[in-house]
Amino acid sequence: MALKPIRLELLVLLILSQRLPHLTAWLWVSTESPSEVRACPGKDVLLSCIFTVYPRPVRLQVLDVYWRRNNKKVARFYDFETDWRSRVSLFPEKLKKGNASLIIYQVDGTYKGHYVCQIRYGRQHQKIAIDLHLRTTPQEIAQCVAVDP
Numbered sequence: 001m002a003l004k005p006i007r008l009e010l011l012v013l014l015i016l017s018q019r020l021p022h023l024t025a026w027l028w029v030s031t032e033s034p035s036e037v038r039a040c041p042g043k044d045v046l047l048s049c050i051f052t053v054y055p056r057p058v059r060l061q062v063l064d065v066y067w068r069r070n071n072k073k074v075a076r077f078y079d080f081e082t083d084w085r086s087r088v089s090l091f092p093e094k095l096k097k098g099n100a101s102l103i104i105y106q107v108d109g110t111y112k113g114h115y116v117c118q119i120r121y122g123r124q125h126q127k128i129a130i131d132l133h134l135r136t137t138p139q140e141i142a143q144c145v146a147v148d149p
């Protein structure tokens with residue numbers, strides 16, 4: 001019995017989306033950080049970058065996480081390899097859960113700047129941006145002490 005043409009198309013689509021998920025993958029990138037983060041000198045700061053993919057689960061082989069500060073690479077996960085500059089880290093074990101956040105340890109003035117988290121997933125790509133400032137006035141620094149006894 002021959003399949004009707006429309007059914008055949010659906011079948012081909014179904015098989016394609018199963019076999020080649022990167023062709024039909026869907027990506028959404030967001031952040032839980034404010035667009036301007038005011039960090040406390042000497043403290044650790046988390047820059048949030050969260051992504052959702054469809055279909056699930058996350059396929060690390062088509063994932064490329066690229067964090068830049070003022071257009072220079074600070075951290076990357078690509079082809080199962082991670083690299084980052086000193087005092088900066090991703091959480092590789094969290095990537096499968098869609099968490100590509102960046103932590104900066106003991107932040108100081110050299111880490112100020114415009115951060116971009118760019119995620120490529122197969123053919124999809126999206127990014128979010130966060131500006132990192134350092135608290136400098138005595139009042140602002142007093143708040144840092146207050147939240148961390």
Ligand SMILES: *[C@@H]1O[C@H](CO)[C@@H](O)[C@H](O)[C@H]1NC(C)=O
Pocket residue numbers: 032046050091094099101
């Ligand atoms: C992402 O991972 C970091 C580090 O473990 C954690 O602090 C943060 O809460 C996570 N964010 C989400 C949305 O799960």
